[in-house]
Amino acid sequence: xxxxxxxxxxxxxxxxxxxxxxxxxxxxxxxxxxxxxxxxxxxxxxxxxxxxxxxxxxxxxxxxxxxxxxxxxxxxxxxxxxxxxxxxxxxxxxxxxxxxxxxxxxxxxxxxxxxxxxxxxxxxxxxxxxxxxxxxxxxxxxxxxxxxxxxxxxxxxxxxxxxxxxxxxxxxxxxxxxxxxxxxxxxxxxxxxxxxxxxxxxxxxxxxxxxxxxxxxxxxxxxxxxxxxxxxxxxxxxxxxxxxxxxxxxxxxxxxxxxxxxxxxxxxxxxxxxxxxxxxxxxxxxxxxxxxxxxxxxxxxxxxxxxxxxxxxxxxxxxxxxxxxxxxxxxxxxxxxxxxxxxxxxxxxxxxxxxxxxxxxxxxxxxxxxxxxxxxxxxxx
Amino acid sequence: xxxxxxxxxxxxxxxxxxxxxxxxxxxxxxxxxxxxxxxxxxxxxxxxxxxxxxxxxxxxxxxxxxxxxxxxxxxxxxxxxxxxxxxxxxxxxxxxxxxxxxxxxxxxxxxxxxxxxxxxxxxxxxxxxxxxxxxxxxxxxxxxxxxxxxxxxxxxxxxxxxxxxxxxxxxxxxxxxxxxxxxxxxxxxxxxxxxxxxxxxxxxxxxxxxxxxxxxxxxxxxxxxxxxxxxxxxxxxxxxxxxxxxxxxxxxxxxxxxxxxxxxxxxxxxxxxxxxxxxxxxxxxxxxxxxxxxxxxxxxxxxxxxxxxxxxxxxxxxxxxxx
Numbered sequence: 001x002x003x004x005x006x007x008x009x010x011x012x013x014x015x016x017x018x019x020x021x022x023x024x025x026x027x028x029x030x031x032x033x034x035x036x037x038x039x040x041x042x043x044x045x046x047x048x049x050x051x052x053x054x055x056x057x058x059x060x061x062x063x064x065x066x067x068x069x070x071x072x073x074x075x076x077x078x079x080x081x082x083x084x085x086x087x088x089x090x091x092x093x094x095x096x097x098x099x100x101x102x103x104x105x106x107x108x109x110x111x112x113x114x115x116x117x118x119x120x121x122x123x124x125x126x127x128x129x130x131x132x133x134x135x136x137x138x139x140x141x142x143x144x145x146x147x148x149x150x151x152x153x154x155x156x157x158x159x160x161x162x163x164x165x166x167x168x169x170x171x172x173x174x175x176x177x178x179x180x181x182x183x184x185x186x187x188x189x190x191x192x193x194x195x196x197x198x199x200x201x202x203x204x205x206x207x208x209x210x211x212x213x214x215x216x217x218x219x220x221x222x223x224x225x226x227x228x229x230x231x232x233x234x235x236x237x238x239x240x241x242x243x244x245x246x247x248x249x250x251x252x253x254x255x256x257x258x259x260x261x262x263x264x265x266x267x268x269x270x271x272x273x274x275x276x277x278x279x280x281x282x283x284x285x286x287x288x289x290x291x292x293x294x295x296x297x298x299x300x301x302x303x304x305x306x307x308x309x310x311x312x313x314x315x316x317x318x319x320x321x322x323x324x325x326x327x328x329x330x331x332x333x334x335x336x337x338x339x340x341x342x343x344x345x346x347x348x349x350x351x352x353x354x355x356x357x358x359x360x361x362x363x364x365x366x367x368x369x370x371x372x373x374x375x376x377x378x379x380x381x
Numbered sequence: 382x383x384x385x386x387x388x389x390x391x392x393x394x395x396x397x398x399x400x401x402x403x404x405x406x407x408x409x410x411x412x413x414x415x416x417x418x419x420x421x422x423x424x425x426x427x428x429x430x431x432x433x434x435x436x437x438x439x440x441x442x443x444x445x446x447x448x449x450x451x452x453x454x455x456x457x458x459x460x461x462x463x464x465x466x467x468x469x470x471x472x473x474x475x476x477x478x479x480x481x482x483x484x485x486x487x488x489x490x491x492x493x494x495x496x497x498x499x500x501x502x503x504x505x506x507x508x509x510x511x512x513x514x515x516x517x518x519x520x521x522x523x524x525x526x527x528x529x530x531x532x533x534x535x536x537x538x539x540x541x542x543x544x545x546x547x548x549x550x551x552x553x554x555x556x557x558x559x560x561x562x563x564x565x566x567x568x569x570x571x572x573x574x575x576x577x578x579x580x581x582x583x584x585x586x587x588x589x590x591x592x593x594x595x596x597x598x599x600x601x602x603x604x605x606x607x608x609x610x611x612x613x614x615x616x617x618x619x620x621x622x623x624x625x626x627x628x629x630x631x632x633x634x635x636x637x638x639x640x641x642x643x644x645x646x647x648x649x650x651x652x653x654x655x656x657x658x659x660x661x662x663x664x665x666x667x668x669x670x671x672x673x674x675x676x677x678x679x680x681x682x683x684x685x686x687x688x689x690x691x692x693x694x695x696x697x698x699x700x701x702x703x704x
Contacts, residue, residue: 047538281545290507
């Protein structure tokens with residue numbers, strides 16, 4: 001959220017995007033600041049309409065018609081040594097943006113059927129990006145075959161000549177990934193890449209993305225609404241609500257030490273497998289307000305269970321850093337570092353669900369080591 | 382398979398496995414090509430649904446209703462909410478016009494909507510609210526069985542919880558029986574008493590919810606469970622490799638339909654299709670080796686990430702805030 005020394009690949013600063021529609025102005029993205037760390041997976045979670053997709057589209061300047069990037073900066077650093085380029089300074093139709101789009105930064109979309117052209121073969125579509133961006137025109141077919149093999153397509157030679165309707169959803173999404181990766185991007189923006197897929201296919205695609213990320217060493221901006229997918233895929237997480245990032249931290253902090261009432265509510269409201277049957281689920285009261293109304297103060301206050309009257313409904317909370325070590329940021333008045341509350345932390349109590357027992361941990365700010373299960377260090381087992 | 386009175390049977394499987402078709406055939410929106418559906422009607426007793434004539438069907442169908450998946454396409458945009466919810470009452474000539482209005486108001490209140498909304502059109506509502514309208518419509522005739530066809534999969538997580546809670550409340554209140562079709566296993570576990578797993582048109586396993594999730598007996602169920610992305614970053618797991626794709630029901634494999642993808646497959650699996658049989662305590666499995674295999678289920682939630690608690694409200698004075 002603030003300029004940090006950590007190496008980033010894309011740094012979004014105070015981005016504002018609005019849509020002018022017949023019904024009014026919808027502020028889809030309202031002052032988003034995010035850093036996508038190099039070589040890592042940054043997850044962006046939130047409910048529909050929170051502006052997560054528009055944030056992704058803004059990086060490539062492909063915000064749909066009527067959308068307008070009002071202000072903000074998007075800095076792109078191709079490599080650690082390279083100077084940062086300001087993407088929003090480029091004309092969206094200009095040569096600089098075209099050289100980046102689909103080449104250095106590429107994107108996978110949610111619905112594999114509607115984002116593949118039904119009139120062209122998979123081969124044509126995978127080779128298109130290579131043809132556009134590569135100097136060597138003779139190698140395109142070999143490159144396409146190579147990348148189809150990499151995404152574990154069965155029988156890639158045959159797939160080259162097939163049309164999208166001949167493939168299943170999982171294979172189409174693999175073809176999409178192949179298209180996106182054909183020019184070896186340094187950043188992949190994945191917008192709900194598994195939402196339209198079945199669980200077993202989803203698991204395969206996530207596994208594939210993990211492998212490719214490790215192999216190619218690219219960074220991923222992973223946009224999703226599924227907390228399970230976030231936990232499995234991401235290194236860092238930004239939680240968005242109504243066009244604002246309300247909390248950003250490492251994935252472990254988000255799940256084991258969430259601070260924003262919205263993040264906490266979200267984690268409490270998802271049904272969990274293994275949770276047994278018929279636990280009354282906690283739900284967030286109300287609904288996401290319609291995008292044309294402006295909400296005063298904190299955007300979450302009408303639904304917040306711990307809303308402070310007279311404060312949350314009038315004053316927009318500032319971003320405060322919860323812990324310096326984990327670079328955990330939250331936008332909530334409860335953690336505002338005002339003169340009276342500087343550095344104060346609330347007691348943390350974790351509830352073991354299903355047991356009805358409540359464990360209270362000391363107020364030391366960290367759960368004691370004995371209560372923690374060993375960290376897997378981000379590894380797989 | 383069977384659904385007991387007053388329980389919720391969860392029906393899970395991947396897209397194309399026939400779960401929606403099953404649900405729709407149960408209430409005879411589709412005609413079965415073979416086989417029978419027996420329904421215990423409160424007034425007519427046990428009736429065979431496919432063999433009923435038009436008149437009988439109209440009577441029986443009042444007791445079996447459906448909630449559809451897509452809250453956007455399942456409500457007529459040119460009818461008001463009152464007309465939508467009241468339509469089953471009109472069709473079945475249940476109540477006088479005045480009594481109908483009272484019933485509509487009551488139904489809207491039951492599903493958590495204001496009765497004032499009855500004169501509005503569906504476009505004015507969010508997805509969660511529309512799903513509530515669909516639920517009110519399904520309840521208008523006091524049905525006994527409600528087929529819930531993916532009622533929450535089009536909704537956001539926070540709204541999903543509200544609708545699931547509503548369905549559970551209504552079941553208690555009105556003594557409903559649910560056939561709950563879904564592909565989200567966490568949702569199914571939460572709401573179901575028993576679960577049936579389908580694969581390419583067959584039920585491959587059916588048992589109590591706990592047994593399915595903790596002690597699955599069919600290799601497909603095991604693979605399905607291993608693919609669930611767990612909301613816990615300290616439990617990152619590699620899903621079990623499931624080679625190949627779901628076969629097309631038009632051209633299914635021989636023997637057990639799952640054998641080409643099954644890692645425990647034996648020669649017999651390619652030849653003979655295993656019947657669905659009870660392997661003890663009402664645990665039905667269609668696998669030749671149900672007794673021999675030890676399969677992995679899901680560890681109970683106590684081993685997973687703990688639920689965070691909401692911080693306490695703090696009195697903050699405006700003067701304390703940074704300007």
